[in-house]
Amino acid sequence: MQRFLLLYATQKGQAKAIAEEIEQQAGAHGLEADMHCMSEMDKYNLEAEKDPVVIVISTTGTGDPPDTARKLVKKIQDKTLPPDHFAHLQMLLAL
Numbered sequence: 001m002q003r004f005l006l007l008y009a010t011q012k013g014q015a016k017a018i019a020e021e022i023e024q025q026a027g028a029h030g031l032e033a034d035m036h037c038m039s040e041m042d043k044y045n046l047e048a049e050k051d052p053v054v055i056v057i058s059t060t061g062t063g064d065p066p067d068t069a070r071k072l073v074k075k076i077q078d079k080t081l082p083p084d085h086f087a088h089l090q091m092l093l094a095l
């Protein structure tokens, strides 16, 4: 079964509901969604990820990421990382 990593970050639940719908639909199409809240950073490893990554994230506050996304957003925005640090990832971002 083709696996993909499905990450979501939500403030009020909508992004999680959408991720759960994607998980269900994927299962019905023979795909396995490995779904995690973005804050569960011990459960996934983007540096080592080989399968496609789907991210469902909502905008909150004044264009801010949800609280559960802050750690990963900070990590991605780390200017000390080489520009190609995440270049291996096949990503789809859903807002």
Ligand SMILES: Cc1cc2nc3c(=O)[nH]c(=O)nc-3n(C[C@H](O)[C@H](O)[C@H](O)COP(=O)(O)O)c2cc1C
Binding pocket: 009, 010, 011, 012, 013, 014, 015, 016, 058, 059, 060, 061, 062, 063, 064, 066
């Ligand atoms: C382009 C765009 C920008 C948005 N910006 C904000 C924002 O700055 N603050 C906010 O509270 N909601 C904003 N929203 C609305 C939330 O993203 C929307 O209510 C979303 O369903 C909340 O998701 P959640 O339940 O996963 O937190 C925006 C929506 C869109 C489409």
